[in-house]
Amino acid sequence: MAFVSNGTEADEEGFEDAYENIPVASKMDLRCALEECTMALNLFLNNKFSEALELLRPWAKESIYHALGYSTILVMQSAMTFEPQDVQMGITTMKEALQTCQRFRKRNTVVESLSNLVSKQSGDQLTEEEMHAEICYAECLLQKAALTFVQDENMINFIKGGIKIRTSYQIYKECHQMYSLAASQGKMCSDTHYQFEGGVKLGIGAFNLMLSLLPSRVLRLLEFIGFSGNRELGLSQLREGASGSSIRAILCVLTLLFYHTYISLILGTGEANLEEAEALLEPYLKKFPNGSIILFYAARIDILKGRFEQAQETFQKCIVSQQEWKQIHHLCYWELMWCHSFQQDWLQAYRYADLLSKESKWSKATYVFQKAALLSMLPEDVVKTTGEDIVALFRQVESLKQRIAGKSIPTEKFAVRKSRRYISDNPVKLTLPALEMMYVWNGFTIVGKRADLTENVLVTIEKAEVALQNETKVTEYLADDLCLVQLLKGVCLKHLGRLLQAELCFNQVIQSEKRVKYDHYLIPFTFYELGLLYKEQGDRDKAIRYIETAKGNYKDYSLESRLHFRIHAALSSLKGSPVSTPTTPS
Structure with missing residues (x-):
């Protein structure tokens, strides 16, 4: 087997030389390590985060699984806090984990490395520890890469x-090749081989699934350097891993849950497999009934099913279940903010946005914009009771913007652009800013599960429409605001099954294209929504034509990447192979 060179990462991080022989089992053999790491995982899922770390720490520099487990928990913590010192600690710990795994990997001489280019080694030439060291090394490397992106913005x-x-x-x-070969020869019989199999299924599954989500223009570049993604292979590998009994089964479950409850919605068309998500979660709810991570996903599934009241109860249960990782509370606040927004309980939604702006480091600009947007939906007398100044909040947004991996966060850039209306001495109020942000996060797909709430949102939109039509003081933003109202109205009507009326709204936006001055994103998003409407009507060719127009005829607008992800998902479900981009439909 031609293993990837041990040199590149080792040289960069200054790894110690590999041992001539694997450290003796009396210290911590593979089986004992797996047993102890399973105990740590159970502690973690029971909210005993510090205890899990304490169990793993003593052997974190002597055992590959202790190193992987210990560093993974710290990486999760740093990703959730976003504090620079936590990110640095995560990177330092992951470097140490890589060093530990490196010592257990098979060390090739120069001659062996060259011969591997000609004829691949088989798994027979690796000991059990060396096989597991490879898979643990790959997991550590992937996590360290993710942290490298958020640590600094230089190229x-x-x-x-x-x-x-x-x-x-x-x-x-x-x-994967080694596992497949050994399995075909009936050699996967050791009691640790199923753990290796679990690692393979998690890695191959997650990589294929995530790569399959990327828009074709990105994927073409990645395929050129050796990446490729197959969605069905990814899902099947993760499902097999989730149904197994390896230590990574829960990681396969959490990856699938994240895909079904977040990725499918934010970067897809919102067609999530919630039945599978519930089935995956059920045994863990029984085993860890107070586990905060398990409760969080249970509540998220309730949201996606339109069971907002039940979701609110479960999120509150999740919050009180532990006090050690406040970051999980912040995730709950974000979801509770949307829960109340979907029900147009703007004041309660504002309270959660306010908590986030004060406690969470993730995206201050987004949280402050959300606060101002939610308050904008309330009567002035109610806003006064909060002690907030809406104009002052909008003016803060730009100063709070941050950069990750050298780039601005798209939703922050969007919030900054929208907030600029308030910079002048005579600011022009935004129209339905909370509902616009709801649309940006694909929230109408969720509200659409509840006809009663969708009707209520439609009433709010139509009131704004009448107010704009009766506006005596015409501003430079009027055309943009009217188009926004028609887009939001059309989306509501589509979810209510009033497709002809929805189509009229969407066409009104498209016909106003030349009058739009600032919110140019409205046009390609409207073409995309029209494409989904035609898909719903069963007109596949027309659906593809309109979605391809959104894809090919517009660029350099707000949230372009997000729309391209959604377009990729929509076209993947409509057709098997790409077609050429047409001109704008008449």
Whole structure:
């Protein structure tokens, strides 16, 4: 087997030389390590985060699984806090984990490395520990790459992160080949081989699933350097891993849950497989009834099913279940903010946005914009009771913007652009800003599960429409605001099954294209919505034509990447192979 060179990452991080022999089992053999790490995982899922770390720490520099588990928990913590010192601690710990895994990997001489290019090694030439060291090394490398992207915005880090991801991907592919070969020869009989199999299924599954989500223009570039993604293969590998009994089964479950409850909605068309998500979660709800991560996903599924009241109860249960990781509380606040927004309980939604703006480091600009947007939906006398100044809040947004991996966060850029209306001495109020942000996060797909709430939202939109039509003081933003109202109205009507009326609203936006001055994103998003409407009507060709127009005829607008992800998902469900981009439909 031609393993990826041990040199690149080792040289960069200054790894110690590999042992001539694997450390003696009396210290911590593979089986004992797996047993102890399973105990740590159970502690973690029971909200005993510090205890899990304490169990793993003593052996974190001597055992590959202790190193992987210990560093993974710290990486999760740093990703949730976004505090620079936590991110740095995560990176430092992951470097140490890589060093530990490196010592257990098979060490090739120069001659062996060259011969591997000609004839691949088989798994027979690796000991059990060496096989597991490869899979653990790949997992550590992938996590360190992710942290490298968020740590600093310089291009060197970006390139280093990309190299790590590619190396990790290559190791997973080669481990998969080794596993497949051994399985076909009936050699996967050791009691630790199913743990290796679980690692392979998690890695191959997650890589294929995530790569399959990427828009074709990105994927073409990645395929050129050796990446490719197959969605069905990814899902099947993760499902097999989730149904197994390896230590990584829960990680396969959590990856599938994240895909069904977040990725499918934010970067897709919203067609999530919630039945599978519930089935995956059920045994863990029984085993860890107070586990905050398990409760969080249970509540998220309730939201996606339109069971907002039940979701609110479960999120509150999740919050009180533990006090150690406040970051999980912040995730709950974000979801509760939307829960109340879907029900147009703007004041309660504002309270959660306010909590986030004060406690969470993730995106201050977004949280402050959300606060101002939610308050904008309330009568002035109610706003006064909060002690907030809406104009002052909008004016703060730009100063709070941050950069990740050298780029601005798209939703922050969007919030900054919208807030600029308030910079002048005579600000022009935004129209339905909370509902616009709801649309940006694909929230209408969720509200659409509840006809009663969708009707209520439609009433709010139509009131804004009448107010704009009766506006005596015409501003430079009027055409943009009217188009926004028609887009939101059309989306509501579509979810209520009033497709002809929805089509009229969408066409009104498209016919107003030349009058739009600032919110140019409205046009391609409207073409996309029209495409989904025609898909719902069964007119596949027309659906593809309109979605391809959104894809090919517009660029350099707000939230372009987000729309391209959704377009990719929509076209993937409509057709098997790409077609050429047509001109604008008449």
